[in-house]
Amino acid sequence: MKFQEKLKDVVKQGGAAVTASVVALVAAVVACLRWLVTTRQGRWLTAGLVTAGGLVAVGSTLVAHPPVQMIEPAQVGIRVNLLTGGTSEVREGWVVRLPHVHRLYLYSLKDQVYRTERSLSADGPAPFQAAEGLSIGIEVTLRYSLDPARIPELAQRLPGDVGREIVEPVVDGVLRRHFAQHTVREIFATHRAQIQKDLTAEIAPLLKEDGVVLRSITLGNVDLPQQYRTGVEALLAEELRAEKMRYTLELKSKQVKESELDAEAEKVRREKSAEAAGNEEIIAAKAKAEAMRHVLPFKEKEIEQRRLEAEASKVSRLTQASAEADARRIEAAGEADARRKLAESDAYRVEVTGKAASEQLARDADLISRNPLLIQKTLADKLSDKIQVIIAPPQAGGFIAGGLLGQPQESRYAQQAPPAPPAPAYSQVPEASPETSGYEEE
Structure with missing residues (x-):
């Protein structure tokens, strides 16, 4: 009880002190305001403070919301008047935008590209589904731009990110519906161009309603499941072998036809050559017959000349043979005389040599008997x-x-x-x- 009483006394004393402080502060403020209003110096100070505050407020507003903005080339701006609700189109250059009065929306007129980033891989976050139910990844690239003529009309409802909020939902829905109607083989190889053409024909009108002009659609890499890819590669290898065999057979057939044509050409060439050779022989025979008609008289004269030459040669040979026989008889007689002379000389030599040998033997015997x-x-x-x-x-x-x-x-x-x-x-x-x-x- 005593504590509570003491606490109440302290609170009363504190409240009295606070009340006194507040009263003193209010009195000081009132005195200051009175001074600012009633005195000349106070009025000048008040005017300066008000002016400075206004300038600070205007400066911060201009910094946060500049009244002039630059529009880059290949951009178009839509300026909306917040007071009247009217819109106006502005092109590249400087444009006035009053803070809290005008709002400016900028749109790029350049071609933009959208890619299906989430559907590139068969194991990605959002793969496409084929008619067989297989998950496939397809790289689809769209090139688009905004329609400059419809930008003022659609500026009120166009979102800030046209690619993400308009192009992506439309394209994704059409792509999934189309790919689900085709098999993997058609998407991968056989109907690729037709699918691309159908997608362009369907997506272009849908985007045109929102002021988006579709430039082109390109189907890039197709990512298949590993097992299906192995089977497709094997099938493609078989098809390539079959195609190679077909071209090989066609080549062989063409080679056979070429051989037949070469044989026909060779046959014609030989016939022409034989005909030309026959004509040449006929012409040569005619020329030879004509030449023989002039040559025969010369041949007869030549035969007569050769007969006379043979007679002359016969007489000459008989005369030469007779002379050679006489010469051989003379040579034989001379040779016989020469051999007789040689025999006589040999006999004489043997006789003399024998006598000399006998005498030598006698001398040798006498010498040996003595020694x-x-x-x-x-x-x-x-x-x-x-x-x-x-x-x-x-x-x-x-x-x-x-x-x-x-x-x-x-x-x-x-x-x-x-x-x-x-x-x-x-x-x-x-x-x-x-x-x-x-x-x-x-």
């Missing part, structure tokens, strides 16, 4: 000029060539001479150089 060792020396000389022989008196009844002469050496030499000292042996010494070779005696 029997000459035979051994002669025999050694005949054996080899590279053998050095030492000649010694033979033993009793010994002779190195006795066996060759067929004489009994022991009895013969025993009768001719008394016993002698031991006979030296014939020995061969090592071969010496040609400067030291010779006979040595002991």
